[in-house]
Amino acid sequence: MADKGGLEGVVVARSRLCSIDGINGVLIYSGYDVGDLAEHSSYEEVCFLTLRGRLPTRAEMDEFTAELTSHRDLSEETESVVDMLATHAAPMEMLRTAVSSDSFDDPDKDSNADDANVRKAMRLIAKMPTMVARYHRRRTGLDPIAPDPSLGHAANFLHMLNGEPVSDAAAKTFDVALILHADHEMNASTFTARVIASTLSDMHSAITGAIGALKGPLHGGANEQVMKLLQSIPEGTSVEDEIHARLERKERIMGFGHRVYKTWDPRAVILKRFSKQLADESGDPRWYDMSESIEQTVVSEKGLYPNVDFYSASTYHYLGIDTGLFTPIFAMSRVVGWAAHVIEQHADNRLIRPSSEYVGPAVRDYEPIERREAPAVV
Numbered sequence: 511m512a513d514k515g516g517l518e519g520v521v522v523a524r525s526r527l528c529s530i531d532g533i534n535g536v537l538i539y540s541g542y543d544v545g546d547l548a549e550h551s552s553y554e555e556v557c558f559l560t561l562r563g564r565l566p567t568r569a570e571m572d573e574f575t576a577e578l579t580s581h582r583d584l585s586e587e588t589e590s591v592v593d594m595l596a597t598h599a600a601p602m603e604m605l606r607t608a609v610s611s612d613s614f615d616d617p618d619k620d621s622n623a624d625d626a627n628v629r630k631a632m633r634l635i636a637k638m639p640t641m642v643a644r645y646h647r648r649r650t651g652l653d654p655i656a657p658d659p660s661l662g663h664a665a666n667f668l669h670m671l672n673g674e675p676v677s678d679a680a681a682k683t684f685d686v687a688l689i690l691h692a693d694h695e696m697n698a699s700t701f702t703a704r705v706i707a708s709t710l711s712d713m714h715s716a717i718t719g720a721i722g723a724l725k726g727p728l729h730g731g732a733n734e735q736v737m738k739l740l741q742s743i744p745e746g747t748s749v750e751d752e753i754h755a756r757l758e759r760k761e762r763i764m765g766f767g768h769r770v771y772k773t774w775d776p777r778a779v780i781l782k783r784f785s786k787q788l789a790d791e792s793g794d795p796r797w798y799d800m801s802e803s804i805e806q807t808v809v810s811e812k813g814l815y816p817n818v819d820f821y822s823a824s825t826y827h828y829l830g831i832d833t834g835l836f837t838p839i840f841a842m843s844r845v846v847g848w849a850a851h852v853i854e855q856h857a858d859n860r861l862i863r864p865s866s867e868y869v870g871p872a873v874r875d876y877e878p879i880e881r882r883e884a885p886a887v888v
Contacts, residue, residue, distance in 0.1 A: 522862065523704060526563060527850050528693045532770040537777065539693060540564070548780050553663050553688040554578060557635055557846045560693060561628055561853070575662075581636035582657035582666070584644070588612050592641055596648035601838045602725040606718055608641045609634065613714035622710060622856050630713040631849035638842035639663070643670035646835060664688055667842075672830050679791065680829055683784045687825060690777040690818060691840055693847030695770070699723040699730075703848045707855040708862040720848045721841050730837040735764035736823035737833045740800050749803035757811055765820030766808050777818035785821045788828035797824040 529538040537544040540559050547556055558566045558574050566574060584592070591611045595604040613619050616633065618626035644654040647670075655670045664685035665676040694700070702723040706716040724730035743752050753763065768775055782802075789798035801824050805816055826836055 517864075522696060522701065522864075523851075523855070524858075525695075525851065525854055527560060527847065527854065528695045530695050530770050532768070532772050535771055535773040535776050535779075537694070544690060544776060545780060548686045548689050551689065553685050553692070553843075556689050556692050557632075560846050560850045561631060578632055578636045578663065579657075579659050581633045582640050582659075584637055584640055585612070585615050587614060588637070588641070589644065592644050593648050596645050601642070601645065601834050602721065602730070602841070604645050605638070605641060605838045605841055606721045606725065608645075609638065609721060610714060610718045612637060613712065616714070619712060619714070622712060624853060624857065627713050627849070627853045627856065631846065631853070634713070634717060634845050634849065635842075638838075638845055639667040640670065642835060642838045642842055643667060645838075646671055646832060647673075668829065671835075679787070683788060683825060684829055686780065686784060687822060687839075688843045690780060691843035693844065693850070697729065698726070699844065700848060700851050704851050704855045705862045707852040708859055710856070710859065713849060713852055716852045717845060717848055720844075724837065724841055724844070730840050732764045732817070732819035733823040733826070733836045733840075734833050736801075736820055737827055737836070739764065739804075740797055740823065740827075743800065745796070749800050750807050753804050753807040754811065757808070763804065763808050763812075765816055765823065766812070766814040768815075768817045771815070771817065774815045775817040778816040778821050781818065781821035781825050782816070785825045785828065788825060792828055797827055 527540060530536070531538075539547060539556065540563055542551075542559065542565075547559075551559075554575050555566065555571060557578070558571065588608055588611050592604060592608050595607060599607070612634070616630060618630050621627075640657055647654050652673070655673050658666050658669055661669055661676070662681065662685070665681035668676045668680060668684055696704075699720040703716040703720040706719045707713075727735075743749060756763065785798050785801065789795040801821060805820070808814055808816075823833075823836070826839070827833070831839065
């Protein structure tokens with residue numbers, strides 16, 4: 511049993527997918543530094559890398575992208591589920607239910623073979639952005655916008671969401687954000703997906719379970735709380751004084767610290783740069799400037815560094831994304847990592863069944879109910 515509980519330090523799987531050096535702040539996907547991928551690659555290419563274990567040739571990339579694009583449309587049944595839930599369900603509740611319902615008419619739903627799982631993964635990667643965008647437009651009283659096959663994965667989502675032309679800068683920024691969230695080793699949602707897969711359950715069940723784990727505020731949702739923090743500080747207020755006062759009251763400042771990283775999260779370094787660029791282009795630097803002031807105060811007073819959630823908040827806000835969609839966007843980015851872990855688990859499976867340390871009473875005699883006394887009231 512790990513000293514700190516929570517399985518900290520316990521190796522639960524062998525994986526080729528992702529490696530984290532928390533001391534030096536390095537994140538690697540299948541051998542490639544995430545910084546190099548963010549600069550040179552695309553989310554579609556990272557999906558190929560994650561599912562196949564290598565970078566594609568040009569012909570393979572074209573074929574892979576075309577297949578992803580062909581799967582963006584939702585079935586009528588899933589559309590009806592999203593539309594029904596848009597009136598009263600929270601965003602992650604919708605996504606959890608819509609992904610589950612998407613399994614009903616998937617042609618590979620009864621197979622856990624590698625090739626079938628890859629096809630299911632590609633459908634989910636393609637469809638989840640459509641689910642999120644359709645849900646947002648329905649709940650705000652707008653008509654859904656159909657996927658545009660001429661647009662890449664990132665640009666298509668922003669177009670479906672806002673119904674406006676997408677600049678190259680916005681598409682690149684969102685594409686990088688998707689890359690940075692694609693996988694992250696054995697986090698809670700990934701572990702959930704692998705536990706479900708280890709029972710030989712199906713891809714959709716594992717992804718639905720992972721979404722359920724991500725819904726918890728200790729895993730997903732921190733970037734939503736960061737944005738709410740930024741919006742709660744009135745203009746003209748000293749950000750440093752406000753954060754200092756909150757720290758004095760022992761309030762937690764979301765978006766700082768990480769279970770693995772002991773220095774800057776490398777993803778936060780990259781997103782900080784993109785948040786600054788968007789702030790400069792927008793002519794409204796307030797959100798970035800506030801974020802930087804919070805960063806400096808927390809690092810100085812607590813020695814905690816920003817994680818990926820911190821600068822993703824201002825980045826998404828500058829892209830015109832509603833705060834309530836931040837965690838579903840995390841899910842639609844991470845789905846490729848979840849799916850790859852499911853495939854990996856199925857390929858070399860052993861049922862995940864850990865033990866627990868019993869701390870209850872020792873063996874005791876059974877007393878018939880007539881002889882039991884109520885416990886004394888203290």
